[in-house]
Amino acid sequence: MHAITHDQATMHWTEVADLPAPGPGEVKLRVAWAGVNRADLAQLAGKYPPPPGASETLGLEVSGTVTEIGADVQDIDVDQQVCALLAGGGYAEQVVVDVRQLLPIPDGLSLRDAAALPEVFATAWLNLYMEAAMQPGERALIHAGASGVGSAAIQLCRAFGNPCFVTVGSQKKRDACEALGAAASWNRHDGDFIDAVKDWGGADVILDPVGASYLAANQKVLNPDGRMVVIAMLGGNRAELDYGRLLMKRQRLIGSTLRARPPEQKGHILTQLRERVWPKLAQGKIKPLIHKSWPITQAAEAHDYLKTDANIGKLLLAVSKEK
Known part of the structure; x- marks a missing residue:
């Protein structure tokens, strides 16, 4: 062969x-x-x-x-x-x-x-619906929304009753993600996403392949009892965790590989x-x-x-x- x-x-x-x-x-x-x-x-x-x-x-x-x-x-x-x-x-x-x-x-x-x-739907399902145990009506923030995993996650959210907000790298990708079913989107080149996600209602679950460079912003937009699932480290592997916010908002940080x-x-x-x-x-x-x-x-x-x-x-x- x-x-x-x-x-x-x-x-x-x-x-x-x-x-x-x-x-x-x-x-x-x-x-x-x-x-x-x-x-x-x-x-x-x-x-x-x-x-x-x-x-x-x-x-x-x-x-x-x-x-x-x-x-x-x-x-x-x-x-x-x-x-x-x-x-x-x-x-x-x-x-x-x-x-x-x-x-x-x-x-x-x-x-x-x-x-x-197989890879993208298994990754998206595992981390949204098994690790984070997302329930109908809960809101998801999906980073790298136009990626293979991101596009699978958007469709799962739409199909199972979870509004989702995505971050991407261009207007073309914003349009594509919203066509797939994303409720809202943000171009990361326009600055941080904190205000936009907060205005949208915050996130109960975050699916994050970026890692360190997004940790602080993720914590700020994660709702009480929210779960952040980190699946990759495209933005680095070390960052400062705000333990006060983690405790007061009962946030959960989950690391996951498949x-x-x-x-x-x-x-x-x-x-x-x-x-x-x-x-x-x-x-x-x-x-x-x-x-x-x-x-x-x-x-x-x-x-x-x-x-x-x-x-x-x-x-x-x-x-x-x-x-």
Whole structure:
């Protein structure tokens, strides 16, 4: 098979050994499409190594076709089309994955559509509705609203009765996020968002991939009993926490990652997605938002594009010619 290999931040589409047969509870997929995520950029830069035992190959989500089934696997058939959440290995023609990390392709969606679902919807659902336990009517502040995770979070908020305010980097992105269902938005280049979010009513839940540089402002707009879930550190990893505000407003600060969770935890998250979100995808109430795609041989170009922060939604890599 072929896979992306990398050294010193350079990627190569190279012939490598086929993967072994799937073990108990695993399946092997022929990969059709792979999602591109900022975690891939971080891993390539040497800042985000895969969890112990995971593939060194980049790629945290794929869609494809089941080619082999291991022992003790039920309700999955050879030639079935699925999508999968991975700890690594997606930039390749084959991947072996725990069956608990598979999801069926929602009715009416293609393999290309499905590759845009696992990582972003699992991340958004986990952090808004499991970690933060957001209830109907509560208000969410979503930073980087035009990203893959952000665009998924906006749609989940709209579908489950949660008004959301988003921060983005351009008027074009503001327009796109409001078209997806955001109740209000702010261009971060126009200054801090504090007054705008307070005037909107504050936030009960904050989904934050920025980290340190937003901590003080986040605390100021977080309502009493509010929850702030930090999922990345694009704005740095150290900042001063206002303990007085934390205590007086009963704020909760939650750190959350998805990649290193064991298969049983990922399976629990994906079961909720299948039960709560997949029907809305099949009904067209939620849609995958794909900005652009490239052949897998042009993975470097896709990474360069992601670095420009120009995307509204997901970036994908075409690994095979399957539709």
